[in-house]
Amino acid sequence: MLSFCVSSLLLVCLFANNYNGCAAKTNWEATPLSIGSNTTNPSAMDMNLRIERISRSEFGFSGTFFWNIDMDDSVMVEMRVLSSYSGHESDYKLTPMSIPPQKFTEYINTFYKDLLMPNLGNCTDLPVYETEFVPPWPKTTFNFTRCALNGKGLPDILAEGYYKAEAIITALPNVEFTVAAILRIRTKMF
Numbered sequence: 001m002l003s004f005c006v007s008s009l010l011l012v013c014l015f016a017n018n019y020n021g022c023a024a025k026t027n028w029e030a031t032p033l034s035i036g037s038n039t040t041n042p043s044a045m046d047m048n049l050r051i052e053r054i055s056r057s058e059f060g061f062s063g064t065f066f067w068n069i070d071m072d073d074s075v076m077v078e079m080r081v082l083s084s085y086s087g088h089e090s091d092y093k094l095t096p097m098s099i100p101p102q103k104f105t106e107y108i109n110t111f112y113k114d115l116l117m118p119n120l121g122n123c124t125d126l127p128v129y130e131t132e133f134v135p136p137w138p139k140t141t142f143n144f145t146r147c148a149l150n151g152k153g154l155p156d157i158l159a160e161g162y163y164k165a166e167a168i169i170t171a172l173p174n175v176e177f178t179v180a181a182i183l184r185i186r187t188k189m190f
């Protein structure tokens with residue numbers, strides 16, 4: 001389900017190309033349009049990612065994600081998925097694929113471990129947990145090199161239009177970090 005996918009920390013599934021793996025199943029193809037982030041505190045958390053074209057139909061992303069806070073129960077993550085047929089800013093509406101805020105440590109033990117890391121594989125040096133999250137989460141700069149995903153976990157059928165996925169990470173006392181990706185979904189012509 002998309003909710004699983006977009007709950008991936010970095011929205012990586014939204015960059016999925018459906019050339020490998022999903023071509024036969026889905027009725028849509030996705031083109032990533034932008035990725036960006038905001039932080040209230042760049043010395044606590046920051047990101048610098050860019051979209052890269054890998055081949056005609058494949059996209060990936062590369063860059064860095066800087067994490068410099070303690071991973072404790074105050075760290076929360078929320079996912080919002082909005083869609084708009086026209087792509088105009090004022091037309092975006094929240095979809096049921098959004099997920100409410102949850103503790104980041106819970107997220108690591110579920111979506112992160114089961115979906116995000118298996119999909120990302122070796123394109124990143126984010127920590128891997130075979131069973132349960134074991135503290136500490138490293139304070140470092142994580143690297144991504146041409147991360148591309150196969151679209152596993154996305155719905156077979158999506159309505160045409162623009163989709164915006166936002167992940168919001170908050171931590172006490174005053175860290176708020178948002179990463180947002182916009183992509184366009186088109187119905188495939190057979």
Ligand SMILES: *[C@@H]1O[C@H](CO)[C@@H](O)[C@H](O)[C@H]1NC(C)=O
Binds near residue numbers: 035036179
């Ligand atoms: C970052 O903040 C600016 C100004 O509020 C806003 O226009 C932009 O859309 C935000 N970007 C993301 C990725 O949230």
Ligand SMILES: *[C@@H]1O[C@H](CO)[C@@H](O)[C@H](O)[C@H]1NC(C)=O
Binds near residue numbers: 121122
């Ligand atoms: C990823 O790295 C591990 C360890 O270096 C290696 O065993 C594995 O084959 C690699 N997987 C891919 C898909 O390159």
Ligand SMILES: *[C@@H]1O[C@H](CO)[C@@H](O)[C@H](O)[C@H]1NC(C)=O
Binds near residue numbers: 126
């Ligand atoms: C990411 O790359 C930088 C520069 O090569 C390196 O210093 C850093 O340790 C890397 N991050 C991880 C988590 O390995």
